[in-house]
Amino acid sequence: MQDVLKALAEPRRQEILKLLSRSELAAGEVARHFAVSRPAISQHLQVLKAAGLVTERRAGTRRLYHLRPEGLAELRGFIEQFWEDALGRLADAAEAEERRLRGDRGR
Known part of the structure; x- marks a missing residue:
C-alpha cells in the first residue's frame, strides 16, 4: 500500500x-x-x-x-473501514436527532 x-x-x-x-x-x-x-x-x-x-x-x-x-483494492479496503465507521456514527446521530425531535413535538 x-x-x-x-x-x-x-x-x-x-x-x-x-x-x-x-x-x-x-x-x-x-x-x-x-x-x-x-x-x-x-x-x-x-x-x-x-x-x-x-x-x-x-x-x-x-x-x-x-x-x-x-491496484487500488488494498487502499480502498483501508479507507472503507473508516468510511463505514463514520457512516455508522452519522446514522446513529441522525436517529438520535429524529428521536429527540419526535420527543419535542410530543410535549
Missing part, C-alpha cells in the same frame, strides 16, 4: 490515472495533456506501473497503458 500512496501523492499521476480510466493510451498521448516532456510522463507511468496501478501492453512498436483498478 505504501507504493500506491507514494504514487498517488503526485497530483500529475492522479490526473494520468483519470485519463487512463477513460481509455488505453500511449505515453505520447498521455503527454499531450500535460505541459511536461514525454520522458517525464514516461517516468510517471513507470512509477504507476511499479505501484501496480497501471499495466502496459505492446501493440506493434507502441506501448499502451491502461488503468489497473485492482
Whole structure:
C-alpha cells in the first residue's frame, strides 16, 4: 500500500490515472495533456506501473497503458473501514436527532 500512496501523492499521476480510466493510451498521448516532456510522463507511468496501478501492453512498436483498478483494492479496503465507521456514527446521530425531535413535538 505504501507504493500506491507514494504514487498517488503526485497530483500529475492522479490526473494520468483519470485519463487512463477513460481509455488505453500511449505515453505520447498521455503527454499531450500535460505541459511536461514525454520522458517525464514516461517516468510517471513507470512509477504507476511499479505501484501496480497501471499495466502496459505492446501493440506493434507502441506501448499502451491502461488503468489497473485492482491496484487500488488494498487502499480502498483501508479507507472503507473508516468510511463505514463514520457512516455508522452519522446514522446513529441522525436517529438520535429524529428521536429527540419526535420527543419535542410530543410535549
